Amino acid sequence: MNTTNLKFEIVPRTLQFRFDAGTSRGVLRSRNIWWIKAYDLNNPDQIGWGEAAPLVKLSPDDRPDFEVLLKEILEKCDGVAWPSEEKEILSLIKEIVPSELPSIRFALEMAVLDWVQGGKKRFFENSFFDEKKAIPINGLIWMGEREFMFSQIKEKLDSGFSCIKMKIGAIDFEQELELLSYIRSQFSAEEIILRVDANGAFAPNEALEKLKRLSELEIHSIEQPIKAGQWEEMASLCKKTPLPIALDEELIGCQDKVGLLDMIQPQHIILKPTLVGGFDESRIWIEKAESRSIGWWMTSALESNIGLNAIAQLTSQFEPMIPQGLGTGKLYHNNLESPLEIQSGKLVYGNHAWETPS
Incomplete structure (x- = not known):
């Protein structure tokens, strides 16, 4: 060797x-x-x-x-x-x-x-890099004042996204429902997929009622409704929930993958390779989830384009059909120039040259 x-x-x-x-x-x-x-x-x-x-x-x-x-x-x-x-x-x-x-x-x-692999920013065989096959992604709506969130929603819809993910839990819940209701009034569930991410913001005793109200808007899923580490409460929510729950922060630092998945029995898991330990650990999570008929998708964790490129290549090995959370490349003034582009709600490996990190 x-x-x-x-x-x-x-x-x-x-x-x-x-x-x-x-x-x-x-x-x-x-x-x-x-x-x-x-x-x-x-x-x-x-x-x-x-x-x-x-x-x-x-x-x-x-x-x-x-x-x-x-x-x-x-x-x-x-x-x-x-x-x-x-x-x-x-x-x-x-x-x-x-x-x-x-x-x-x-x-x-x-x-x-x-x-x-030759120093070409290619890590292994994958259709994203090798065949320039686009990956569907969600449009991320950041928390803020109502007008700021509304402008983001309009920009994403105008840009051709078919899946919108809104972070909730920081402003008034009624205002968040109003924003989501606006999107749903303009587009049916067949036209626009709506996801929400609570980042653990709901108290366990109020979470189920909030999930019921969100489900009336035909929400695709909610990420981490309550804080991580409350396995019994989360298991109860996943059993009773009227809309699918996706575990996110729950996976971070977890060494007992089988124990977590078997006890909580979530509908989905969210994988952030930077937070769960890279390519190999992400693949193990996927194998454990799929063997239990648990859905999953990949999400970047605000990396630069170097990290985003790696996550996209890993994701593409599984030929994803549903939108992934890989739309973070445009967040920064000083990100690394790269071939990564967003076109009509998809991440594409284009023809631009890579800037050398310095």
Whole structure:
């Protein structure tokens, strides 16, 4: 088996949002990411790129010493003889990077697989990159003042999206219902799919009543209606709910995949590779979910275009038919220029050149 010794470098960047991005956990205006550069001293022009992007207040590895930990792990990797086969690479990375550092795992998976594949920002065989096959995505509506949310809805509908996802739980629930009612009054459930994401904002004792009111608007699904970690309450909700529930934050840091899925029995799960540990862990979640007839879709976690590209390629391996949550590439003033484009509610790998991270 051929092996290669790679060197690694860190290229940090602070991404600046184009607007105040409101969630039930607060408003985001910027976020820090760390690009990972992998190369061989004997072939320095071939470079693999990865991205470590822990999400503030959500990622298990959102911690003040993150960059120190990242440097320590990459120093360990300097002496590693990297195999050329994907399965062996992913297995080795799991040995090197503990599960409580999921974004570092994902970054290393990206960088090494990209390098092995020739440094073209292609990680494995997939129709998104290889065949330029578009991926359907939802249009994301951020929390904010009623007028701001209304303008986002109009912009998404005018842009040709057939699936709208609205974050709820930060403003008055009646106002949120009013906005959703407006969309539904203009478009039937066959014309526009409506998803909502509560980010755990509902109290367990009020959640079911709110789900009933949302179901009257023919909502496709609701993500994480109550805070993660309340398995019994969530299991009860999933059993009684009038509209499908998708677990999101519930998956983060969970080592007992089978236990969680079997106890809660959700209708769907949401996969964020940066938060659950990368390519390999995401595939395991999918296998466990599909074997239980639980639906799933993939969502980015506000990564730059480097991370978004990796998530899109992973998603496309499963030939998704329903819209995915991959519409975050236009969020930042200073994102990396890339071939990723949004066309009529779909993510496309176009013909633009990649900007070199710096």
